[in-house]
Structures are given as structure tokens and as C-alpha cells.
Amino acid sequence: MKLRVLHLPKWYPNRYDDQDGDFVARHIAAIAQASPDEEPLQTQNAVVVAVVARGPLPSLIDADVSLSGAVPTWRYYYRARLTGWAWLDRVLKLLLWLVCITRGMWAVRQYWGGQKQDIVHAHVLLRTGAVALWLKWWQRTPYLITEHSTIFLPTNAWRLGWLRGRVAALLVRQAAAFTPVSEDLRRALARLGGHNTRTVVIPNVVDTDLFHLPDKLETRQGLLNVAAFNEQAKNLSGILRTIARLRTEHPTLGIHLRIAGYGAAENQMHQLATDLGLLADGTVEFLGKLSSVEVAKEMQRAQAFVLFSNYENLPCVLIEAQASGLPAVATAVNGVPELLPSDGSKGLLVPAGNEEALAQALLTVLQGPASSFDAAALRAAAVARFGYPAVGAAFRRVYQQIANKE
CATH class of the missing domain: 3.40.50.2000 (Glycogen Phosphorylase B;)
Incomplete structure (x- = not known):
């Protein structure tokens, strides 16, 4: 079985910061690594991400598209200031973000020969999960959420706010699977009402070829x-x-x-x-x-x-x-x-x-x-526990469970 997986990260390395969300990039790289022949499931992955520009753009939206490597990636950048009125710019930036994500999803579908994704993988809430939920309702595409953010921890409740907490909980409940990177983060979302019967803690990943023992x-x-x-x-x-x-x-x-x-x-x-x-x-x-x-x-x-x-x-x-x-x-x-x-x-x-x-x-x-x-x-x-093969296999097992149920 081969599944087409659309990844929607909130944070991802980009032209302004090559380390922004690098932990998300490593998760996706682990998923995309060729799985052993005995594994019943293979994945075809693509990434769409939209980032607020930190410098001038030639137009409202600019794009970097990389089709080389194991994971084709569509990065979109949109202007930070449009009118000078903060409240209006906030709304317009959200609309631009949605335009970027929609363009990216359409581009991925064309890249896949007109075939839509089999699974949407949202990395870090909230808006990525909201798009995933919309795709579930519109295209009947199952989605899973991987969460990294400390915003959901009790110490940050004042930053999160009641409404965002309830929305996050809803998105987790509606997901086909929830894969927080720690047990503590699982408990934090559960306290907000974010319970999911298919919850699997899958940790961050490390490049064990790069990080190794010294010679002496x-x-x-x-x-x-x-x-x-x-x-x-x-x-x-x-x-x-x-x-x-x-x-x-x-x-x-x-x-x-x-x-x-x-x-x-x-x-x-x-x-x-x-x-x-x-x-x-x-x-x-x-x-x-x-x-x-x-x-x-x-x-x-x-x-x-x-x-x-x-x-x-x-x-x-x-x-x-x-x-x-x-x-x-x-x-x-x-x-x-x-x-x-x-x-x-x-x-x-x-x-x-x-x-x-x-x-x-x-x-x-x-x-x-x-x-x-x-x-x-x-x-x-x-x-x-944290090597690319171990983490990649853990995600592919969750994908397999979702595919079997769906």
C-alpha cells in the first residue's frame, strides 16, 4: 500500500530562518525515509507551508518550490503589513495564509497527477488543524495532528486563552489520530478536553549519524x-x-x-x-x-x-x-x-x-x-528510541491504522 500524505506544518525551515521548525522537518524526513520491504505501507509525501515575510516581497505572495529530494515542498511567503491598521492587517494576513495554503494544496494535487491526498498530517495547531478538519468534511480525508507547542502547557494558559484551548481540543477529538511528542503534552491537551482514542506519543527525532560519540x-x-x-x-x-x-x-x-x-x-x-x-x-x-x-x-x-x-x-x-x-x-x-x-x-x-x-x-x-x-x-x-528509522516506523504504523480503519 502507498499513501499520499500532505503535510501542513505551522513551523518549517524557510528563507528567513533555516532552523525554524527544524524538528518538524526531521519528523517529515523520518516518515519519508524508504521503509523496509517487509513494511506493508509506503508513503508519498509533500509539504505546504506559509510564512509571514520578514522583508520586502515583489507581490503580496511569493513562493519557493523545491521538487528535489524525498519530500517536494511548496513554501509561500506573504506580506506582513498591508494597510498599516493592525486589526485589519491581522484579518488580511489570515486570508493570505489561506490563499497560500489553498494554492499549495492545488499545486500538490497537480504534482500527483490530479490525485488528492490520502491523509493530511497537521504539524502544530491551530490553523493547520482547522484546514485539516475542513478537508475531512469536504473531501472525507482523514487527518492526524502532531503537536510540539508549549502554548498548551498549564503554565501558558494565560497566553492560550479559553477559546483557542477549546478549538484545539475539538481539532484533536476530530482527528483520526493524535501524536504528541511527549506524554506531558498529551495530558495538557486532555486537560483542555482534547481526548483521542488513537493517541500515540511519538518523540522528536535525532540524526544519529551526525550526533555520535567523540573519538576520545x-x-x-x-x-x-x-x-x-x-x-x-x-x-x-x-x-x-x-x-x-x-x-x-x-x-x-x-x-x-x-x-x-x-x-x-x-x-x-x-x-x-x-x-x-x-x-x-x-x-x-x-x-x-x-x-x-x-x-x-x-x-x-x-x-x-x-x-x-x-x-x-x-x-x-x-x-x-x-x-x-x-x-x-x-x-x-x-x-x-x-x-x-x-x-x-x-x-x-x-x-x-x-x-x-x-x-x-x-x-x-x-x-x-x-x-x-x-x-x-x-x-x-x-x-x-529517537533515530530516524524508529520514529519513521512509528508514524507509518499510525498511518497504517488510519488507512485500515478508513
């Missing part, structure tokens, strides 16, 4: 943090304050932290590190935006990964660290304990916002014997 484990040194500079979520300031404290209280430890990432709070964090004296003596280094290849090299050189988030979903960076045989110190929030069990075999968990606990955990990891964590076991578990 004994050369690993220092701490690494890779995250978006979103202070509300990531609490990088808490890490910086803790590093400053450890440098003062344990001067012989030679503590060193390398930070990779970019985002809105970047200048703020640079200033805080300067004020704490962490840049002058090289205790902290900001690496800026890194490619996946560069991140993999950083993980191979580090001794431990640190993530002090106030809330999370299922952080790809922790999965990448595990594939690199790198233990982590992270906060016990949301989906993180699903990656770091309480037995400490893959790293240490600390309470969110507790800088004292973070300091003690970092000392434990940095001062403990190198044999405290089995790097090979960390990697083996990551390959088995």
Missing part, C-alpha cells in the same frame, strides 16, 4: 547550553548566575560554559554575563547561531549539557546530547523527566528556578568520575 571520551571538558534566547522559557540568566557563583566558590574547578543559540534576549544575556564578569576571563563563551554540524561538534567536546528551563516540551537538544553520549543537568519540568529518568543514569534533574540545586548538580557531574555515566549506553538508547 576522556578529552571532554566543560559545560554546554544550546537553546533559543527566550528568557521566559529557558531561564538562561539563572544558569549565568549559577556559573558566576561556582566560579567564586570553587576557583580551582576551572568551570567553563559555552552557549550556542540566538533569539530575542541575546543582548540581555550578553550584558548580564558582562556584568557578572563571566566574559572577561573566558568563563562563558557565546557561540551565536550554530548549524547542526557545529552543534554536534560542541556536544562531542563537552563534559555535560545544562538546561535550566522554566517549562519545556521534549527538548531536541537533550535527545541530541544523549545520542552524543553526553549526560545532562536539566529541570524536572513537563516532558524532561521522560528523557532523564530519576535513577540518574542519563543525567540529573533539578527543580525549576532552584539555582542552589543547579549548582550542586553541576558540581556532582563535573567533579564525579568519568564512569558515572555510560556514554555508550546513552547513545544506544537514543538510537533505539
Whole structure:
């Protein structure tokens, strides 16, 4: 059996940000990988995504179409400002988004020789799910939802709002399947009323060829943090304050932290590190935006990964660290304990916002014997659970269930 799958992501790498929604792109790549001959189901995939333009466009809508590779992709860009009236532009941008998605779906159908999709796969709610629901009603096409967003977590209820929460729940209930990336996110949607009898937690995926053990484990040194500079979520300031404290209280430890990432709070964090004296003596280094290849090299050189988030979903960076045989110190929030069990075999968990606990955990990891964590076991578990073959097969099993029922 071969199914035509139309993917509708909210976030996806684009001309303005090649890392935007890269975790969604990896999911789709895993699905599109050639499945073993013994698998009864094969997929033919296509992606349609629409993004607000961050620069001038020659017209209201512009497009990038890529038909090479395993997944043909139609990327559309639409103007951010049309009239100068915010309320009107908000409505017009939604209409432009719908125009882009409609054009893309028509283009995919033409590419498939006039054949419509067998399944719609919406990645990240809400509007992608709304289009999927419309296609279910109009064309009787089943859809599934994969959710990544932290907006549905209880801590973000004030941002989500009552109406959007109810709409999300409806979209989940109407879906042929729901595949959140963590058990915690499943519970979050269930609290909103988003129950689905075919719910399968399918985690994020890691390129285990790119993220692997270093040639020499004994050369690993220092701490690494890779995250978006979103202070509300990531609490990088808490890490910086803790590093400053450890440098003062344990001067012989030679503590060193390398930070990779970019985002809105970047200048703020640079200033805080300067004020704490962490840049002058090289205790902290900001690496800026890194490619996946560069991140993999950083993980191979580090001794431990640190993530002090106030809330999370299922952080790809922790999965990448595990594939690199790198233990982590992270906060016990949301989906993180699903990656770091309480037995400490893959790293240490600390309470969110507790800088004292973070300091003690970092000392434990940095001062403990190198044999405290089995790097090979960390990697083996990551390959088995988060590798492209494992995640791709999990999605194809869900597709098969949908196809059999329909």
C-alpha cells in the first residue's frame, strides 16, 4: 500500500530562518525515509507551508518550490503589513495564509497527477488543524495532528486563552489520530478536553549519524547550553548566575560554559554575563547561531549539557546530547523527566528556578568520575528510541491504522 500524505506544518525551515521548525522537518524526513520491504505501507509525501515575510516581497505572495529530494515542498511567503491598521492587517494576513495554503494544496494535487491526498498530517495547531478538519468534511480525508507547542502547557494558559484551548481540543477529538511528542503534552491537551482514542506519543527525532560519540571520551571538558534566547522559557540568566557563583566558590574547578543559540534576549544575556564578569576571563563563551554540524561538534567536546528551563516540551537538544553520549543537568519540568529518568543514569534533574540545586548538580557531574555515566549506553538508547528509522516506523504504523480503519 502507498499513501499520499500532505503535510501542513505551522513551523518549517524557510528563507528567513533555516532552523525554524527544524524538528518538524526531521519528523517529515523520518516518515519519508524508504521503509523496509517487509513494511506493508509506503508513503508519498509533500509539504505546504506559509510564512509571514520578514522583508520586502515583489507581490503580496511569493513562493519557493523545491521538487528535489524525498519530500517536494511548496513554501509561500506573504506580506506582513498591508494597510498599516493592525486589526485589519491581522484579518488580511489570515486570508493570505489561506490563499497560500489553498494554492499549495492545488499545486500538490497537480504534482500527483490530479490525485488528492490520502491523509493530511497537521504539524502544530491551530490553523493547520482547522484546514485539516475542513478537508475531512469536504473531501472525507482523514487527518492526524502532531503537536510540539508549549502554548498548551498549564503554565501558558494565560497566553492560550479559553477559546483557542477549546478549538484545539475539538481539532484533536476530530482527528483520526493524535501524536504528541511527549506524554506531558498529551495530558495538557486532555486537560483542555482534547481526548483521542488513537493517541500515540511519538518523540522528536535525532540524526544519529551526525550526533555520535567523540573519538576520545576522556578529552571532554566543560559545560554546554544550546537553546533559543527566550528568557521566559529557558531561564538562561539563572544558569549565568549559577556559573558566576561556582566560579567564586570553587576557583580551582576551572568551570567553563559555552552557549550556542540566538533569539530575542541575546543582548540581555550578553550584558548580564558582562556584568557578572563571566566574559572577561573566558568563563562563558557565546557561540551565536550554530548549524547542526557545529552543534554536534560542541556536544562531542563537552563534559555535560545544562538546561535550566522554566517549562519545556521534549527538548531536541537533550535527545541530541544523549545520542552524543553526553549526560545532562536539566529541570524536572513537563516532558524532561521522560528523557532523564530519576535513577540518574542519563543525567540529573533539578527543580525549576532552584539555582542552589543547579549548582550542586553541576558540581556532582563535573567533579564525579568519568564512569558515572555510560556514554555508550546513552547513545544506544537514543538510537533505539529517537533515530530516524524508529520514529519513521512509528508514524507509518499510525498511518497504517488510519488507512485500515478508513
